[in-house]
Amino acid sequence: MPNSNSTVLAPVVGKLTQHSQLALAEIDALLDLPFRIATFDPGSYLVREGDRTDSSAALLSGFVYRSKIAGSGARQILAVHLRGDLVDLQNSLLNEADHSVQALTRVEVAYVSHRAILDVAETFPAVARALWRDTLIDSSVFREWILNIGQRNARQRISHLLCELALRQEKAGLCEGPNYEWPMTQEQIGDATGLTGVHVNRTLQAMRSDGLISGNRQSVIITDWPKLQAAGDFNRAYLH
Amino acid sequence: MPNSNSTVLAPVVGKLTQHSQLALAEIDALLDLPFRIATFDPGSYLVREGDRTDSSAALLSGFVYRSKIAGSGARQILAVHLRGDLVDLQNSLLNEADHSVQALTRVEVAYVSHRAILDVAETFPAVARALWRDTLIDSSVFREWILNIGQRNARQRISHLLCELALRQEKAGLCEGPNYEWPMTQEQIGDATGLTGVHVNRTLQAMRSDGLISGNRQSVIITDWPKLQAAGDFNRAYLH
DNA sequence: CGCCGGTTTGAGTCCATTCAAGAGGAGTGG
């Protein structure tokens, strides 16, 4: 029984309007999309590789990650998402999910049917462009991750990941201070950066003792943002 | 002086119709897009990181690659493109190029203005979906590359890259036998896989002596396709 | 209190890198 409400999808509209200009009618059409709310516990799957879905999930609260598994069983985390992100929009046009989506924290999502999304996109070309652009920015982030994993050392990779998540949290209006959520285990940080958990541990210790960061599990304090940015070879241009 | 002709852009239409159904009117609209032909020598830039362009390039012949440079100066190759590929379609919606595009061989491209592309997309929603889907498949390939670089060893990475390029050449109708073009230096293969040229060299030698491949520079013979596929942990699903 | 997932630490190993030099091959110009 799909629901419809004019504020629940606001985080999604907020994200889209960050990079695309939308008219009031277009925003209303998005907010009026029928949706179905669901919650997930940490570790549970929103989408499994190989799934065929008929709706996409918009993240309302919490964090999720996307991942693929290699033949060896090794897991690679491809992206981390937060409030406002459309976590599997690509499945609205691709038949079969090529990767999984899992909850990092307790999350709340709004499911919107592919049909409804494509209808709005067809009615409002500006919405189509906004959604397309959103996936293009996603793509740009993937490219930066390829660079990160392919060409940077452990400290750079971890610093870069942290910079990205911190900046995106600010953009999403989730925080402002030097305090950021980082709800990943060291093992997961390793899977996201192509390192082992053990090596992540050692590298984080070095970063802490060098005064780049402090704070404990689940939450980091970026004590020296310019230095961290330099350490991570971080340039925000790729986030568009 | 833009040109217009009904067969030049056929490779592009061929690629789009591989994954999206298009009506005759839509195909005609694509073929009638105004374009401008240009050729590039190996190594020359089609797009530079930071550029703002007003048109996108469709690859008519030859090979190009996309790349980003890390702060250290290291180069990461992000993707390789061949005939029919829209190599910088993302720039039609993003302001500033976040990576470069360079010719691998002598190439011929058709430039189509962003304006014209977006107009066709607005007139024909099916075209908009086809282009969007095309960029989503691109995205899926980036994800697989993240997995490849992040979780696989040298032999797997190189085998995987080779499998992908071979399969895409077949799909594009560029060849059929066990003979494939591979117009990359070992250094470039290294940049695409996050390895050094020296190690690519040693790994290729081992692969040759294990009977996976043979042939010389610029062109490979895949002597044992099933074995190569296994060696590269290659699963074509991600190419959709 | 005792379990459990996550973090920390140590020691040994290895895959890939670095540095350096030599060989091969294609193209250029005298």
Add this chain to the structure above:
DNA sequence: CCACTCCTCTTGAATGGACTCAAACCGGCG
């Protein structure tokens, strides 16, 4: 036609960043 250059490929030896394996530590929670 040969000398010369440049680029790529090849090879060797030494180094090192990250991995593996394994055990101990820690804090939260039932």
